[in-house]
Amino acid sequence: xxxxxxxxxxxxxxxxxxxxxxxxxxxxxxxxxxxxxxxxxxxxxxxxxxxxxxxxxxxxxxxxxxxxxxxxxxxxxxxxxxxxxxxxxxxxxxxxxxxxxxxxxxxxxxxxxxxxxxxxxxxxxxxxxxxxxxxxxxxxxxxxxxxxxxxxxxxxxxxxxxxxxxxxxxxxxxxxxxxxxxxxxxxxxxxxxxxxxxxxxxxxxxxxxxxxxxxxxxxxxxxxxxxxxxxxxxxxxxxxxxxxxxxxxxxxxxxxxxxxxxxxxxxxxxxxxxxxxxxxxxxxxxxxxxxxxxxxxxxxxxxxxxxxxxxxxxxxxxxxxxxxxxxxxxxxxxxxx
Amino acid sequence: xxxxxxxxxxxxxxxxxxxxxxxxxxxxxxxxxxxxxxxxxxxxxxxxxxxxxxxxxxxxxxxxxxxxxxxxxxxxxxxxxxxxxxxxxxxxxxxxxxxxxxxxxxxxxxxxxxxxxxxxxxxxxxxxxxxxxxxxxxxxxxxxxxxxxxxxxxxxxxxxxxxxxxxxxxxxxxxxxxxxxxxxxxxxxxxxxxxxxxxxxxxxxxxxxxxxxxxxxxxxxxxxxxxxxxxxxxxxxxxxxxxxxxxxxxxxxxxxxxxxxxxxxxxxxxxxxxxxxxxxxxxxxxxxxxxxxxxxxxxxxxxxxxxxxxxxxxxxxxxxxxxxxxxxxxxxxxxxx
Numbered sequence: 002x003x004x005x006x007x008x009x010x011x012x013x014x015x016x017x018x019x020x021x022x023x024x025x026x027x028x029x030x031x032x033x034x035x036x037x038x039x040x041x042x043x044x045x046x047x048x049x050x051x052x053x054x055x056x057x058x059x060x061x062x063x064x065x066x067x068x069x070x071x072x073x074x075x076x077x078x079x080x081x082x083x084x085x086x087x088x089x090x091x092x093x094x095x096x097x098x099x100x101x102x103x104x105x106x107x108x109x110x111x112x113x114x115x116x117x118x119x120x121x122x123x124x125x126x127x128x129x130x131x132x133x134x135x136x137x138x139x140x141x142x143x144x145x146x147x148x149x150x151x152x153x154x155x156x157x158x159x160x161x162x163x164x165x166x167x168x169x170x171x172x173x174x175x176x177x178x179x180x181x182x183x184x185x186x187x188x189x190x191x192x193x194x195x196x197x198x199x200x201x202x203x204x205x206x207x208x209x210x211x212x213x214x215x216x217x218x219x220x221x222x223x224x225x226x227x228x229x230x231x232x233x234x235x236x237x238x239x240x241x242x243x244x245x246x247x248x249x250x251x252x253x254x255x256x257x258x259x260x261x262x263x264x265x266x267x268x269x270x271x272x273x274x275x276x277x278x279x280x281x282x283x284x285x286x287x288x289x290x291x292x293x294x295x296x297x298x299x300x301x302x303x304x305x306x307x308x309x310x311x312x313x314x315x316x317x318x319x320x321x322x323x324x325x326x327x328x329x330x331x332x333x334x335x336x337x338x
Numbered sequence: 339x340x341x342x343x344x345x346x347x348x349x350x351x352x353x354x355x356x357x358x359x360x361x362x363x364x365x366x367x368x369x370x371x372x373x374x375x376x377x378x379x380x381x382x383x384x385x386x387x388x389x390x391x392x393x394x395x396x397x398x399x400x401x402x403x404x405x406x407x408x409x410x411x412x413x414x415x416x417x418x419x420x421x422x423x424x425x426x427x428x429x430x431x432x433x434x435x436x437x438x439x440x441x442x443x444x445x446x447x448x449x450x451x452x453x454x455x456x457x458x459x460x461x462x463x464x465x466x467x468x469x470x471x472x473x474x475x476x477x478x479x480x481x482x483x484x485x486x487x488x489x490x491x492x493x494x495x496x497x498x499x500x501x502x503x504x505x506x507x508x509x510x511x512x513x514x515x516x517x518x519x520x521x522x523x524x525x526x527x528x529x530x531x532x533x534x535x536x537x538x539x540x541x542x543x544x545x546x547x548x549x550x551x552x553x554x555x556x557x558x559x560x561x562x563x564x565x566x567x568x569x570x571x572x573x574x575x576x577x578x579x580x581x582x583x584x585x586x587x588x589x590x591x592x593x594x595x596x597x598x599x600x601x602x603x604x605x606x607x608x609x610x611x612x613x614x615x616x617x618x619x620x621x622x623x624x625x626x627x628x629x630x631x632x633x634x635x636x637x638x639x640x641x642x643x644x645x646x647x648x649x650x651x652x653x654x655x656x657x658x659x660x661x662x663x664x665x666x667x668x669x670x671x672x673x674x675x
Contacts, residue, residue, distance in 0.1 A: 036418065037422075058409040059409055062418055063417055243560075335574075
């Protein structure tokens, strides 16, 4: 897991070097003019899809949803595929429910794209178009580099579909190297050494960061970690927060960070211990913070935000005597039906 | 909260008596032939929307998503409304982000329906069509009767749109009375008296039950409760489960309960303490169970499943010396932007 976290800037460079192949798929998708987008994904890849849902809605102006695989696999439902683009996202491309859902969409007339780390996988075979995220082999059960590679691939796909250039992404590998040099995650792991519960929160593009950070902490350190959109947090879960439940707030530069201000005020009223990850200017007054380097657009910020949180999950697992590469009860390829 | 939980069968009878007004909206929607459906909702109403997403996908065969309000309110995104039906679901109809999202959808050409407990609310005013869930005033911060009334209203709406009768729902009030007479929730509250964490899980139509049960426990008893689709649970969160984390499994008769079998096996391997709610035949071998009466179709089972779990949340809060009607940090109408 440590090696795969550290491999992310290299993996991003590899994918950026192959951007023309992603752009070809983006152009082919644009030519077919889909009008509704459905993502098919679970777990970490589901969080990459959640990130991309905002890109599709905001940049392409298309309504977008996350498919419920059990509609197909449990209830034999067949949603119409007319004018639909169905994008499967999966590291392994191997989970039978995702393959079945993408396959059903294709048979129902949907345009289908598989975004995977294995272009020979069943999911890639089921789709009309394939995007290889070029992350290289990932062996740790807790996915890290494939998460950010999937997000980058989806960003490149949307940019090509929209017909804009994706040069904004070129800053990412160097910024990633800088993020990897920060010692803050190790200090945070000390702080959370005995925490049993944790809440991560963010909004918009950074909502996915909160969800994925919570999943990493659950998988590797067995913390009961919850990831909430900052707005959903206010609709109930806020009541669980007191000074005993640590909160990780994702605070990027830009509007997704700006709208966190009232949420931070509510958390302060509840006496919460809030650590921020993001724009250095937003971290003042909090219990702690991980400052991210400037230079990435808000849309691309989630690729950097997750890196210190992956490192936190790794270090916390090691400090607790767990093996983050082989979490109890999990396998690398989860086969749900 | 106790009175509102107990009021559910009466509220369902009231709504069933008004089904023709819901059917009129359903017929009007059918005449417009929307091809994609987006729900706009948060919190408890978001769980009613999650339930209805399965109805739309399975019974109507239409792709369906849950809108991300920040697309509109934070990033000024305007997803296309052509051929889209946008359904806002909210007890109060008052949260500004939901109103803004529905309003943006309508201006973008979407057909809009508001499902609320207040036909004079801003959300109802923003929509072309209104469905009143007829639950009567709900004062407790933790929503209970409006949750099941929203699900019933959405069920009736989908049935009318599909052109099928909704007679299957007529059994619900009497079954609800029977569920309310069961003493199992009080015993469960004893069992969980000192639990700080809990996981609720279900699949398909019953996924919403797991999510809503977790929210009720968070809101009233401040338990760190997580609700997972049983498939998502296998993609990571399973690692957090050991004998110290209680699990509530929703096990309806029908296929959504059937596909829980492998999940229950994985939970047993992890030594989990699993209590089931649902079909009496599925409860054998578990640490405990709440048997639901037979007679409801699987699609309608979620309206009954949640009732003992609402009662559990209420009783646990009382046992812990909390006031379930006014949870700390929350207000009845949550205004997120």
